[in-house]
Amino acid sequence: xxxxxxxxxxxxxxxxxxxxxxxxxxxxxxxxxxxxxxxxxxxxxxxxxxxxxxxxxxxxxxxxxxxxxxxxxxxxxxxxxxxxxxxxxxxxxxxxxxxxxxxxxxxxxxxxxxxxxx
Amino acid sequence: xxxxxxxxxxxxxxxxxxxxxxxxxxxxxxxxxxxxxxxxxxxxxxxxxxxxxxxxxxxxxxxxxxxxxxxxxxxxxxxxxxxxxxxxxxxxxxxxxxxxxxxxxxxxxxxxxxx
Numbered sequence: 001x002x003x004x005x006x007x008x009x010x011x012x013x014x015x016x017x018x019x020x021x022x023x024x025x026x027x028x029x030x031x032x033x034x035x036x037x038x039x040x041x042x043x044x045x046x047x048x049x050x051x052x053x054x055x056x057x058x059x060x061x062x063x064x065x066x067x068x069x070x071x072x073x074x075x076x077x078x079x080x081x082x083x084x085x086x087x088x089x090x091x092x093x094x095x096x097x098x099x100x101x102x103x104x105x106x107x108x109x110x111x112x113x114x115x116x117x118x
Numbered sequence: 119x120x121x122x123x124x125x126x127x128x129x130x131x132x133x134x135x136x137x138x139x140x141x142x143x144x145x146x147x148x149x150x151x152x153x154x155x156x157x158x159x160x161x162x163x164x165x166x167x168x169x170x171x172x173x174x175x176x177x178x179x180x181x182x183x184x185x186x187x188x189x190x191x192x193x194x195x196x197x198x199x200x201x202x203x204x205x206x207x208x209x210x211x212x213x214x215x216x217x218x219x220x221x222x223x224x225x226x227x228x229x230x231x232x233x
Contacts, residue, residue, distance in 0.1 A: 004160070006160075035221060043206065043226070043227050043229075044224065044226055044227070045161075045208065045210075045224035047221040047222075050221060091160055091161070093160075093161075105151065105163055105166055105176065106151075106153075106161070106163070106210075106222060107163075108153075108160030108161045108162070109160050110158065110159055110160045111159075111160055
């Protein structure tokens with residue numbers, strides 16, 4: 001079984017500063033993928049960034065980077081230069097790669113609400 | 119290319135009523151999934167499908183049925199609605215095999231209230 005833990009129910013950050021959202025995971029799969037999604041108040045799920053378990057470098061997508069520490073089973077999201085539009089709920093998710101059916105299954109954490117102050 | 123579409127966007131049911139949430143995708147994706155999102159919780163997998171004619175249960179399947187007669191459509195049926203099924207429902211699709219970096223594409227969601 002897979003499990004994702006996000007221990008920060010809410011986070012606050014000042015505009016233009018960086019913020020780290022924590023995510024730890026547990027899985028018995030040797031190969032897996034980790035995702036971060038953003039859910040604004042409008043409700044849609046927006047894909048932000050992906051990290052594969054065998055990727056040696058941390059993933060980056062614009063202002064988003066994923067601090068992947070495999071031994072500690074953590075996959076923290078770092079948002080640099082926060083903007084007011086970053087205020088949203090953020091979810092960490094995992095997909096195992098132990099067979100083809102895993103592509104249809106994501107396990108989500110409980111989410112972190114990020115508020116960016118001007 | 120509409121992506122993943124869901125209908126209706128909002129629905130209110132009375133306890134015991136049945137209904138079908140519709141989901142369609144036009145990306146020729148093999149994998150489709152249904153999730154529910156409750157307040158204070160992340161999305162939880164209800165059912166998923168790895169192709170037409172093939173479905174399987176996720177984490178919270180009780181009270182829901184699915185079928186996959188075509189690649190494009192993956193409807194979710196509530197057999198006898200209960201207040202515990204009040205939630206936001208998301209449908210998602212993803213391509214099969216590689217690249218494994220590909221994410222799931224989510225629909226806009228259906229907000230269901232059961233009175």
